[in-house]
Amino acid sequence: MKLFQNTQEFSYPWEQVTAANWRKYPNEVSTHVVAVDVLRRELDSTGTRLTSERLITCQQSVPKWLAMLVGSSNKSYVREVSVVDLNAKTLTLRSCNLTCAHLLKVYETVKYQPHALDASRTVFQQEAQITAYATIQTLCNKIEEWSVKRFGENASKGRKGFDSVLRMLSDNWEQRDKLVDELSDSIADRVAGTVGEIRATTDSLIKETEMKSTSLVSRYSKETQRAFNKT
Amino acid sequence: MGNAMSASFAPECTDLKQEYDNCFNQWYSEKFLKGLSMENECSKQWYAYTTCVEAALVKQGIKPALDEARKEAPFEKGGESADSDASK
Secondary structure, eight states: OEEEEEEEEESSOHHHHHHHHTTOOSOSSOTTEEEEEEEEEEEOTTSOEEEEEEEEEEEOOOOHHHHHHHOSOOEEEEEEEEEEETTTTEEEEEEEEOTTTTTEEEEEEEEEEEOSSOTTOEEEEEEEEEEEOOOHHHHHHHHHHHHHHHHHHHHHHHHHHHHHHHHHHHHHHHHHHHHHHHHHHHHHHHHHHHHHHHHHHHHHHHHHHHHHHHHHHHHHHHHHHHHHHHO | OTTOOOBOSSGGGHHHHHHHHHHHHHHIIIIITTTOOSSOOOHHHHHHHHHHHHHHHHHTTOHHHHHHHHHHSOGGGTTOOTTSTTOO
């Protein structure tokens, strides 16, 4: 538990401060207070003691890690019970958060009373008791729980996504295999054909060459013989 | 401050709340603070407003947490913790 204390003075008489207390919101500083409701209000039989119960609605952007713990709603509620005591000249406000009360409780007590020496001034005393019920273990468990859930969600999302990629790939894979087969077959065919062609061409070339050369030789030999014969 | 009045947590109750607030603020300054009042006035406006609020508290799911807080710090004790002397 932690304690917070603060004392301030206002240069207005107590009566005025208490009247202003009911009109405190909205104001341009506390923009996080979006609504104030009176839930119960009773005047005692002497007409000097007024007790009010109020619900204060706050709206604040919560850090992501906190929103994760307390839910996505960024509205929070505070219950306040106040007593105006005309005889004692005190206005005492006691408040406690309703939202996330299982994790953290802030009990705040505020007291307004006239300054002891100067009735035109009002003393404001504030005290807050802050108790965190969430141990580090609880927080860690929460974070783990959330992470596992999120992981599961993402995993199933990821699975779906991967499935579709796999399906697409597998389709392409089969096609690819087919394509490769076709391609290699046709290449082989073509190569074989080419080789055959080349071979054929070469063969014929060689044959042609042989024939030509043979005929050349024979022609030359005839001529040579003739020349020899002549001589 | 001026005429700016705070809204109700339930938008459907805001008009009724402002009617009540107007009446209360006047009563508070003009009568209560001067020790001139023996009764909590504005009962007509109060009834209309509180009926609206009660329904909205249930509808918006605030009631359970509120009941818990009421047990812990009763209205009758001015909002002081019920187990204030045995505070943990």
